[in-house]
Amino acid sequence: MTPEEHIAESRDSAQTAERLFEEGRPLQGAEITWCSVKHAINAIGLQRGWLYENYRQKKNVVKRLESEGHDNLLELLADARRLHIDSDHGALSTQEVTERRDSAAVLTERLLAIASPPQ
Numbered sequence: 001m002t003p004e005e006h007i008a009e010s011r012d013s014a015q016t017a018e019r020l021f022e023e024g025r026p027l028q029g030a031e032i033t034w035c036s037v038k039h040a041i042n043a044i045g046l047q048r049g050w051l052y053e054n055y056r057q058k059k060n061v062v063k064r065l066e067s068e069g070h071d072n073l074l075e076l077l078a079d080a081r082r083l084h085i086d087s088d089h090g091a092l093s094t095q096e097v098t099e100r101r102d103s104a105a106v107l108t109e110r111l112l113a114i115a116s117p118p119q
Contacts, residue, residue, distance in 0.1 A: 079103035
C-alpha cells in the first residue's frame with residue numbers, strides 16, 4: 001500500500017469504529033480503532049523510510065515522532081494498544097473503553113496530521 005492508501009484506510013477505519021461503538025459493538029469497535037492507528041503509523045513509516053511492520057517497530061515510529069517534538073504520542077499509543085488488547089479479552093470497563101477510545105481518536109488525528117500536513 002502507498003502512504004496515501006494507508007491514510008485513506010486510517011480515516012475509513014476511524015469512521016467504521018465510531019459506527020460500531022454507536023451500534024453497541026465495543027469489541028469490534030476497539031479492533032477497528034486499532035486499525036485506524038496502525039494505518040496512520042504505517043503511512044508515516046512508509047513516508048520516512050522507517051520500519052513499521054510489527055508492534056515494536058510501530059512504537060519506534062511513535063518514539064521518533066516524539067523526539068521530533070510531537071509530545072504525548074507514546075502515552076496515547078499505550079492507551080490505543082490497551083483498547084486493542086481489550087478487543088480480544090473484553091476486560092476493560094465501559095469507562096476505560098471510552099477513555100482509551102478517545103485517546104486512540106486523538107492519536108489517529110495527530111498522526112494523520114503528521115502524515116498529511118496542510119498544503
